[in-house]
Amino acid sequence: MDDHSKSEKRAGGDVQSVSEKVHISVWDVDNAKLAELGYKSEFKREFSLLETCAFSFSIMGIVASISSTLSFGLVSGGHVGLVWGWFIPGFFVMFVALSMAELASSMPTSAGLYYFSAKMAPEKYAPLASWITGWANITGQVALVCSIDFTCAQMITTAIAVGSDGETILSLGATYGILLAILFSHGVVCSAATRVLARLNIFYVIVNVGTTLAAIISLLVVSGDNKVSTKDAFTLFENNTGWINNGWAFMLAFTAPMWTLTGYDSAAHISEETAGAGRAAPIAILVGVGATASLGWLLLIATSFVIPSVGDLLGTSLPLPMGQVFLDVLGKRGMLAIWSFIIVVQYVTGAAQGVDASRVVFAFARDNALPGSRWWKKITPHTAVPVNAVWFVMAWSGILGLLGFSVTALTSLAGASVIGLYTSYSAPIFLRITSGRNKLEPGPFTLGRWSTPIGTVAVSWVTFITIMLLFPPGQTTTPDEMNYAVLIVGSVFIFATVSWVTSAHKWFNGPVRNVDETVERRST
Template identity: 30%
Template structure:
């Protein structure tokens, strides 16, 4: 497969020689060159970075980690309180409609990943694509929003894993045991220690583990579907199609249309890990092709698998209102549909998938922390950005993110309302980070000024990215709405506060201090700085490609 490469005229660059270049008005420029192979180290050097990781992940390997992060079973289980807000039609039609726009976001992200395959991902892209003078601020907001999403997402995965385990044990044990917050907290702590050790393993081992586990994950999903369908057919039967697809049940105090939009939130929170392949791109072979394909496979395979799971739930659910009123919706649904032993088996498979999900999220978040620390963004960046010589993985970043997750989980002792708000932040924070570079590409950068990689959307690039951006802009306020029109303190959706407080803090940090020293992602190649979009048009026979200049944004 051919791909685009950009090399410079500068004689000081020891890592490359120009393939096809010229000097226009004294400006050092890049030219697109077509080759029949992918040189990952050279592609990374074009962006200003040296190869640090071992590229031990194939397409299946990077998809495996990404698919594990989605954790379809635990994601479906954890988001039923949103998916079911508009009845079974809302579960099915709502998931499909929202998934269409999520796939637009995934396709635009894949295009950016192919163009700029660095683990800084969206943060790097935001710097390059922003209008002149706005690059540092765009990168700062994107980077911190993405990092906040990763941290809260990991903590929420560990919490849901521990909470499901404890409540399932209480449900099936038959003993009336009072569950305290410290029970859940210390179980979370135990899981974090195990997950941190796994995330610190060499990349090759991580790839093998996740390759096997992804296969088992898919088998688990298939097994759960079969168990539910067989059990339902032998016990209560299936719900009628007319009821499943057309009988709306508004479980909010808002109008039906708005309740339908609120049901989209389940898809958004299930797809928080959509950018996982992007952050693993520096550990992926043939990165400019395999990592974008990993993003798309995650969106399409994960999205439609999640929809099939919702179809199964819609056709088998017995007491819709009873499930919505339960403390744990997934456990309540399973006890309605299944007998004792099959329900325990399904919960065990859900716990297994949830564990893999938490492991994948910690791997991804540690790579995000490493890339930001490499650029000096985080406190103690020099220490966090160190690569362990034995494992060639960012072990220090794993330790930092695990420690922060423990601190986040202390909100358990504040109350359920507080911990729910913290965990809900991940959806907003992640999609804000997604749409900043995608929106910049769609609305501010012309096709003639965008350097496409091997994986690209061609002439549909701006349309697809624009559709995804508008969808997220509509959904962000909806993610912050409570289900009642006149909420009290314990019915209020505090997600907006959970996101705005840390983001206001980092914006103040930028205004007061960081704007004086933060100029965007730093390169570690001698004589290079982050390239930005140039306005010239290529004189090659492929005018859709353009160059990056070496000027500062």
Template identity: 35%
Template sequence: MGYQEGESEGNVALQGIAVIDSGHARLNELGYKQELNRNLSVLSNFALSFSIISILTGITTLYNTGLTYGGPVTMVYGWLIAGFFTMFVGLSMAEICSSYPTSGGLYYWSAMLAGKNWGPFASWITGWFNIVGQWAVTTSIDFSLAQLLQVIILLSTGGKHGGGYNASKYVVIGFHGGILFSHAILNSLPVTWLSLFGTLSAAWNVLGVFVLMILIPTVAPKKASAEFVFEHFNTDNGVGIHSKPYIFVLGLLMSQYTLSGYDASAHMSEETKGADKNGPYGIISAIVISIIVGWGYILGITFAVTDISSILSKDNDAGGYAIAEIFYQSFKSRYGNGTGGIICLGVVAVAIYFCGLSSVTSNSRMTYAFSRDGAMPLSKVWHNVNKNEVPLNAVWLSAIISFCMALTSLVSLVAFQAMVSIATIGLYIAYALPTLFRVTLARRTFVQGPFNLGKFSLFVGWVAVLWVATITVLFSLPVEYPITKDTLNYTPVAVGGLFVLVCGSWLIHARHWFKGPVANIKM
């Protein structure tokens, strides 16, 4: 990878003349005023992306999926496969981020890379996939926390077999609304507070993973063998799928869902010192550390698995919530009660809370940037920045839309899953589009920034694009047979519907007025 020495980071004095931050200078070159408070360090930038990836959130939430579709083999090796290819996606994004360090991130990149003729349309479709994907991510994160709180209450009141309290879907949606409200309140604070929360979140995730990956298998009276963890492939999924390759690719969802959200480093570029270097470092470091720490967490928890069928059973104490059952039974079997397991679930709950907090932060910056360029209805409202240099209206809009998306759970979990499916596939499509334009339309014109991939740039970019195309197909496959209205995988319906809406709005009216990113500095 190339690295070009250049402008000084931070505001320093040189021969009596103030030299502005390199990210600030590059932002001005791109035609934008510095309106947000540029106060985040590379550590803070990394922490926000790492918090949204949140190993404890993704793996805990979808551990059921991993156990069902292939079990240990799918999780242990699938994690490494997904992590390997995610690095290609992240490296490609980091290189582009270095050249265009703006809060708009992906949609701005697409506009610049697709050229004058295709730029506006490329920007439009990338921006809407990105922003809707982010809202879906926040929805899924906070709804996952609401569900986990339901399970914690159930276990704390005796579990399913002990007559514990099983909250209704209306209580769960109430939890979800309360969590989002608190996230909006905290995101209304100055960015220095968000930096503190992000750093605390990163530390909590790392320490939490290490504590749980060691504690749970240590406490469990019965432990799985190394042969089970590294070689057992679960084909007893109860969903009518028996092909091992098919089962394996379905199980990859746990890993790929977890390893997403690192575009937050790009969306925080206008608040990061030396963003043309530190933004890319934030993306790459968040992915690398997540891969390492996540693999350790998967191994540690899986060593406490001895009976997959009982852990996945909806009739167990945790109502079928796999990791909750593992934690609870590990302590209950050794000490006679599962209080220790409930405390461990509390550690996970705090990590998920931080994850949702960072997700709202990233959402709001994307909303701020997209509305700055007039791409959203009532753009002037969402682009407004308060006296603390926080896009306050964008924060609350992001929280409200995420809550509305979760309301579909009251109608049908199938409808809710369709909505949430955009969180993985929709977001990754947004990740791949600027890279696709980089390796095609901008192959000869792209000007690399301080962080670049040198001669490997095009190769890495093509691998990233092909990987996203592959997972888009794989995660649209049926996940249960026979296929009925209740078992159909609605991912292609949700993502296809979003594509039709975005393209339709472009053809009907947006193509007449949306010209892509609009500079607010006279060049």
């Protein structure tokens, strides 16, 4: 080997050595911060900033989520429900995301929201605040996994119906069987090692964005002159809800964007698997919400332009009206082509949400807050992943999936997931702007003096949305058409309340330190 080659080899080795030292240094700082928060490092930090952003973005699955929930806007306002029923919630959700980003930057731990509540609450009430937030978050997480995978099953049945020219319409029982198969496959995927999950998210985001852009362009281009006027696309209002008050009917359209814009707390829940978590988590939250809200609005505007009759679209025999939109504009082959990619997007969205939910279950079990915690907090040594927690999520999602036999299955599952998640989002934000004003030690991302006004808007919005989502879809209802979100959320609330009063208040003290050594604060 000549001197030049030796020099290059030494230089390459030096560069690699420096790179490794940088990574080790970042991991050391992250692990020291985690120990300071009270937890030992049990995961491998293999999510980069890019992969964390991809994870937060992928979990919301724009084109698939809109394809799943188009009926909400169509029923609650028609064209106005689609366009402005998305824009208004998207604007207010950014206030929630900003407040959450600040908390995640300060306290980067998989415990996430219930940990934030414990630290922001008065010391006397910290365990109760943590208990309420944790149970609300787990309820929302599991309901979200189920609702995503249920709509994925509906997408598959829609494709079968179109492919057979309407001759094969699968029953609700068959749809439930597809749901169980999807949940099982997600259990296998979510049990993979962290490095595999991290790399998969780059693929997820490429498919997600690519399919969304393809949908927007194809709808606008292929429809040609068969579009409604700009005035109608943005201002034509139709109330098909059964509610007499048009204003209330319109606000029910908010369910769709609120269901789509959930799960971005995932960036906090994987922070123990992220390098530079104090910086990466808040960036991922804001990028995920901002990009999803923006691209989603553009897709809905394009969709609004190509719907000549809302009534005819609501009368489709397909399980999901968006399938009919693509069929009308693109024809059978074009619809099946883009629909196949939308199914892939929804599938990977469910996989990402399964990872997120399993980390919440693991963290809550690590603090001994769940029945059978010793099982759910186990980390599989080979993959360094909480596999038992993964299957806990899939099993309960399968049970919730029985609601698929109800007419209002998606309304109920979407409502339960939004109520559970946004209650857990708003609890630590409320405590941050009240009892915790002087408790937060800012991380790399901070709102400074804007934290109180932004947090106030965030909490006010979530309070309104939570109340709204408890109402039934129509002014009169039957057992088959009722909003079962009340039953799901109410059952968990009753269980958590009875558990707290009879037992948990004696032994649950909030987040439990599992590191013994005293960790000095390290400046980054």
